[in-house]
Amino acid sequence: MLDIQHLSVSYAGGVSALSDFSLHMERGEVVALVGESGSGKTTAVRTILGLLPPGGTVEGGTVNFEGRSLLDLSRREWGRLRGKEISVIFQDSGAMLNPIRTVGSQFREYIRAHSALSRREAAELAGEMLGRMGLPNPESILASYPFQLSGGQRQRVGIAMAMTFRPRLLLADEPTSALDVTTQAQIVRQLLELRDACRTAVLLVTHNLAVAAYMAGHIVVMRSGRITDQGDREHLLRSEEPYTQQLLRSVPDLGGMWDV
């Protein structure tokens, strides 16, 4: 479904952000990209979405989605794909919402931009999606402005919007990193439930190895724009690759690491 081969991306001044990056995903699969700041994981997501910042250039390689290349789509073609077949959630969904419009008016606008639904049908669908995200009172959420919601509520709104059209591919860039642990656990569970219901493939970008190990069937470890290791959870836990071992040692685990 998604197939990336030997992708290289550089930023202005010839700084290489991604080199020889290959990735293959099938329907319903969860793949995690893990790595620390500057490892290139966000560049990979931005390239897939065709949203490299100014100065970012694809130097080589291919990105194919359902058999067609994503590297030379027109604006119109992107408009049909993004938000419908490929959608995205960010670390803080609040930042993508307009602060001076209600959540409901933006949610409806989003739905109507991608479908022929009436205003009322769009409102119903929005409410239904929020309900599926476990938000107890969808009507009041839709009537709220983004700043009136908690971080967890905003993130649920973002996921509800992203999943409205049952996308084939969901790109989730640090979706739970800004949340409290109990909220993080709720969202992880809901993401997996939606994945099961919609058979959406999820590309999860995270620095949290424990969340990656729980959610993903395949984990890709990145450093300085390169893939240094990959495999399933068992592979990584037993990996002899030095950087993987260093990362694993750094993850705090209940039971203690330091001799205090």
Place this chain on the structure above:
Amino acid sequence: MSECILEGRGLTRRYRRPDGRTLTACRRVGLQLFPGETLGVVGESGCGKSTLVRMLAQLERPDEGELLFQGETITGLRGEALRRHRPHVQMIFQDSAAAFFPRMRVWDAVTEPLRSFHPLSRAQRREQAARLLERVELPVDFLDRYPHSMSGGQRQRLGIARALALEPEVLLCDEATSALDVSTQAQLVELLVSLQKKQNLSILFVCHDLALVQSLSHRITVMYLGTVVESLPSARLAADAVHPYTQGLLEAVFSLHTPPGKAIAPLSGEAPSPTHRPLGCPFHTRCPRRMERCSAEEPPTTVVAPGHTVACHLY
């Protein structure tokens, strides 16, 4: 255990909001810090942990309650007496980029606290700065750099160096490693642990990451909506924690060893706003084991085992 070095009794802090409501950030918080130990304070956003640290650092005065240093009350200290107390308790902050004046060079920044207490020449201060950098394992040729030219991890080491300049007995860390990558975080925690061993430093480590706090603390205090719900020895956390909120937090922590198929049953809902504290037990609105009295009576803090206290009607 030896005499308590820093103690808070019944610390309460309320803020008056512009809309007239009262926000209770901390309510009757009690805690004790002993020499040479690390006390971890965990809780989610809005639980009052930062307000607590600010009261302990005397950046903020409690509305009620008492603060003691080595057994003597310091709550009412003002002016010169407060200034003389400050070297004993120092603090490091989460955002190291904001914690340094951008136009001060490293040597000047780390020795700035010394200027208020010791008349030193420029050469003496540079010498001190070099010694401080060495203690936090930073290269001495950083002396003439600016903080913004350093990485987040290096800058946080600088924060520790500056906090150590006055040889404090107590170091308060408010989410000091939360903005860092995991491997940088691990190195910084290692440094804190080794500094503590060398100098018998007492550390209060406030953080939202239960696994991290557990891995470096001797004792743990769990806060929820401005109150302490449970305190216990760190080594017994996973096995002995009894408060439903602590258990909910433990359930929500992902570990590398969590089996991928394992069903997760996180606490439902979110914490109420501190401007609308529920009556009775602050946790009753989300508690899976709530009883009738929980919404009416605030549970007292009881001792369930040596060094283990809990505020819950079940115990």
